[in-house]
Amino acid sequence: MDETESKQINDNSDMIENEKQQSKNVYVSCELIEHGFMVDNSNGVRVCSIINKEYGGRPVIFENYTGEIIDKEKFFAIKRNHREKMKSGIPPFECTDCPMLIEKEWDDNDYIDNLLFAHWVDCNSRCIYCGATTEEFVRENYKYYDFTPAIEEMIKNGSLIKSAKIDFAGGEPTVYPEFERLLSVFLREGFSNIYVNTSGIKYSQSITRALKNNQITLTISIDAGTKKMHKKVKCVSSFDKVWANIYKYSKAQQEANSKEKICLKYVFVPKVNVQKREIDIFFKNVIKANVDYVALSLDMLWWEKHKYDNNEKLIKMANYFIEQSKEKNLKLTIYPWARWLLESGIS
Numbered sequence: 001m002d003e004t005e006s007k008q009i010n011d012n013s014d015m016i017e018n019e020k021q022q023s024k025n026v027y028v029s030c031e032l033i034e035h036g037f038m039v040d041n042s043n044g045v046r047v048c049s050i051i052n053k054e055y056g057g058r059p060v061i062f063e064n065y066t067g068e069i070i071d072k073e074k075f076f077a078i079k080r081n082h083r084e085k086m087k088s089g090i091p092p093f094e095c096t097d098c099p100m101l102i103e104k105e106w107d108d109n110d111y112i113d114n115l116l117f118a119h120w121v122d123c124n125s126r127c128i129y130c131g132a133t134t135e136e137f138v139r140e141n142y143k144y145y146d147f148t149p150a151i152e153e154m155i156k157n158g159s160l161i162k163s164a165k166i167d168f169a170g171g172e173p174t175v176y177p178e179f180e181r182l183l184s185v186f187l188r189e190g191f192s193n194i195y196v197n198t199s200g201i202k203y204s205q206s207i208t209r210a211l212k213n214n215q216i217t218l219t220i221s222i223d224a225g226t227k228k229m230h231k232k233v234k235c236v237s238s239f240d241k242v243w244a245n246i247y248k249y250s251k252a253q254q255e256a257n258s259k260e261k262i263c264l265k266y267v268f269v270p271k272v273n274v275q276k277r278e279i280d281i282f283f284k285n286v287i288k289a290n291v292d293y294v295a296l297s298l299d300m301l302w303w304e305k306h307k308y309d310n311n312e313k314l315i316k317m318a319n320y321f322i323e324q325s326k327e328k329n330l331k332l333t334i335y336p337w338a339r340w341l342l343e344s345g346i347s
């Protein structure tokens with residue numbers, strides 16, 4: 001076989017492979033472009049909350065949104081437009097080189113299975129690591145709104161499917177009057193893939209109900225062992241309240257006979273809360289409250305500034321945290337910044 005014939009055979013098999021892929025609807029895209037959206041705290045409806053290097057990330061669906069009922073046709077026309085860009089091989093600029101992009105077979109249907117609420121601003125804590133925009137700025141520049149009616153309509157018209165991942169972030173979800181109502185809608189409609197991130201300061205009846213019905217995973221950042229350190233990180237005196245609420249939530253988990261539905265998180269803030277003593281007391285408290293799930297994270301703003309430093313001591317403490325969780329038989333989640341820290345120590 002000469003060179004020309006061999007090239008022809010290769011070209012043909014590439015063509016056949018391409019045709020096969022196209023008929024199977026295989027292309028590079030991301031779960032959120034295909035079936036997700038989020039609401040942010042600057043009246044934006046966006047595809048995701050991922051900040052993607054210099055490209056920005058977070059492609060826009062609508063701007064100036066203030067809680068109106070979402071027109072199903074208009075909404076999915078914009079979603080389809082994003083999808084078509086992915087199919088054509090030229091993603092929206094914001095998504096260029098995003099690590100969330102993957103090649104796989106996608107379906108062409110119009111539905112949402114991933115929704116993030118981040119349109120709230122107020123918080124009852126003042127964590128020293130929190131990068132959220134200040135309430136004052138947001139209140140001056142944007143309009144707060146109630147999203148529940150629009151969500152009820154999306155459930156009713158089939159835009160939002162029951163297996164969807166529903167993620168409550170913030171500000172602090174539990175301080176909003178809308179929170180109990182909105183969570184109750186999802187509970188009533190039988191959603192069971194719900195995630196709530198909370199400071200844990202304000203007790204929520206709906207969270208307890210969701211735990212009893214096995215419909216929720218709850219994450220509370222404790223970030224300390226002692227009361228003194230908790231105050232230093234949170235800048236409010238809430239240690240006793242938070243633990244009293246954790247005990248109530250833990251009781252609900254036990255009543256449901258379920259596991260790993262309450263996650264207590266430790267965000268490492270270097271030079272503040274990363275001491276063996278604090279970690280030891282944290283684990284003691286976790287066990288005492290009958291909680292079986294912990295998470296390790298790292299202040300992402302610190303990481304951005306210090307990722308090229310010698311972080312040997314910090315890595316040692318992160319490994320100590322991991323050992324403790326294993327020793328105590330706890331489920332462990334490691335958030336990306338802590339994972340990158342650990343990976344930076346592997347030569």
Ligand SMILES: C[S@@+](CC[C@H](N)C(=O)[O-])C[C@H]1O[C@@H](n2cnc3c(N)ncnc32)[C@H](O)[C@@H]1O
Pocket residue numbers: 123129130131132168169170171172173197198199219220221265267297298299300301
């Ligand atoms: C912005 S908060 C909103 C929800 C709620 N107020 C809370 O604290 O869980 C969502 C999550 O982001 C985490 N977070 C905030 N700032 C962070 C930072 N600089 N580095 C790592 N995680 C951070 C918090 O620990 C929390 O689990």
Ligand code: SF4
Pocket residue numbers: 029030031032033047048049050052056057058059094095098099100101
């Ligand atoms: S590819 Fe990245 S930036 Fe684009 S929508 Fe997906 S997660 Fe967001």
Ligand code: SF4
Pocket residue numbers: 123124125126127130131132170171172198199
């Ligand atoms: S509780 Fe959440 S939103 Fe409030 S300051 Fe802490 S991390 Fe930020």
